[in-house]
Amino acid sequence: MRIFDPHIHMTSRTTDDYQAMYDAGVRALVEPAFWLGQPRTSVGSFTDYFDSLVGWEPFRAGQFGIRHHCAVALNPKEANDPRCLPVLDVLPRYLAKDGVVAVGEVGYDSMTPAEDEALAAQLALAIEHELPVLVHTPHRDKAAGTRRTLAVLRESGIAPERVLIDHLNEVTAGMVADTGCWLGFSIYPDTKMDEDRMVRLLRRYGTARMLVNSAADWGRSDPLKTARTGLAMLAAGFDKSDVDTVLWQNPVAFYGQSGRLDLSGLDDLNGHQGAGYGASYLGNSVLRGTRNG
Numbered sequence: 645m646r647i648f649d650p651h652i653h654m655t656s657r658t659t660d661d662y663q664a665m666y667d668a669g670v671r672a673l674v675e676p677a678f679w680l681g682q683p684r685t686s687v688g689s690f691t692d693y694f695d696s697l698v699g700w701e702p703f704r705a706g707q708f709g710i711r712h713h714c715a716v717a718l719n720p721k722e723a724n725d726p727r728c729l730p731v732l733d734v735l736p737r738y739l740a741k742d743g744v745v746a747v748g749e750v751g752y753d754s755m756t757p758a759e760d761e762a763l764a765a766q767l768a769l770a771i772e773h774e775l776p777v778l779v780h781t782p783h784r785d786k787a788a789g790t791r792r793t794l795a796v797l798r799e800s801g802i803a804p805e806r807v808l809i810d811h812l813n814e815v816t817a818g819m820v821a822d823t824g825c826w827l828g829f830s831i832y833p834d835t836k837m838d839e840d841r842m843v844r845l846l847r848r849y850g851t852a853r854m855l856v857n858s859a860a861d862w863g864r865s866d867p868l869k870t871a872r873t874g875l876a877m878l879a880a881g882f883d884k885s886d887v888d889t890v891l892w893q894n895p896v897a898f899y900g901q902s903g904r905l906d907l908s909g910l911d912d913l914n915g916h917q918g919a920g921y922g923a924s925y926l927g928n929s930v931l932r933g934t935r936n937g
C-alpha cells in the first residue's frame with residue numbers, strides 16, 4: 645500500500661511517527677499551515693513557521709524516506725486576531741516557493757466577518773498564483789459552514805477542480821459531491837469520521853475526487869489512520885486499485901495541479917537507514933549523540 649497523506653501537521657509529531665508512517669506505506673504528505681495551539685503574537689511567528697515548513701520539516705521527513713510538501717495560509721482561527729493579519733502581505737513570497745503546493749488551510753472557524761475577508765483574500769491569492777486550495781470546514785455548525793464556504797468559493801471564481809474541501813462527514817459530503825470540488829475526510833481516533841464510516845461513504849459516493857487524511861496534530865490523532873482506512877477498504881471488498889486511487893492517485897492528481905509536486909526518486913528511499921540518513925540541515929540533524937557516545 646502506497647500512501648500520500650494530503651493533510652497532516654508533522655511539526656507536532658515525533659520521529660517515531662515518521663518511522664511508523666514509513667513502515668505503514670506513507671511515502672509523501674502535505675503539511676498545511678495552521679495555528680500553534682496557542683495564539684501567535686506577531687507576523688514573525690508565521691515566517692519562522694513557514695520557513696520550517698519549506699526547510700527543516702522536509703529535511704526531517706526525508707530522513708525517514710517520506711517526501712514532504714506544504715501549503716501556506718493564514719488559518720481560519722487566527723484570521724480573527726488583528727496581530728496576525730499582516731501575514732497576508734508575506735504570503736505571496738512563500739506561495740512562490742518550490743515546496744509549496746497549495747494555499748491552505750483556509751476557511752471558516754466561527755464564521756465571522758474577519759474570516760470572510762481572510763478567506764476571500766486568500767482565494768484571490770490562489771487564483772493569482774495558480775495554486776490549488778485546501779479549505780477547512782468548521783467543526784461546529786458544519787452544515788452551515790460548508791454551505792457558506794461553497795457560496796464564497798462560487799463568488800471567488802476559482803475553478804472547482806482546484807479546491808479540496810476538508811473535514812467532511814455524512815452530512816456535508818452530499819453538499820460537495822456535485823460541485824466539482826475534491827472531497828477530503830479526516831479520520832480521527834475518537835470523534836468525527838472513523839475508517840468504517842469512511843468505507844460506507846466510499847461505497848455511496850465512489851472513489852473519484854475522494855481524499856482521506858489523518859489531519860494528525862498536537863491533539864488526539866493518529867498518523868496511521870490513512871493506512872487503517874486502506875485496510876478497512878480491503879476488508880470491505882474494495883480492491884487494491886481502489887485503495888491506490890484514494891490513498892495515492894487522488895492526492896497526487898489534486899496537488900499535482902500546482903506543477904510543483906516532486907515525487908521523483910521515491911523508490912530509492914529506504915526509510916531511516918536510507919542514503920543521507922544522519923545528514924544535517926543548517927547544522928542540525930535528527931541524530932542525538934552516538935550509541936557509544
Ligand SMILES: [Zn+2]
Nearest residue numbers: 676678749859
Ligand atoms: Zn489541519
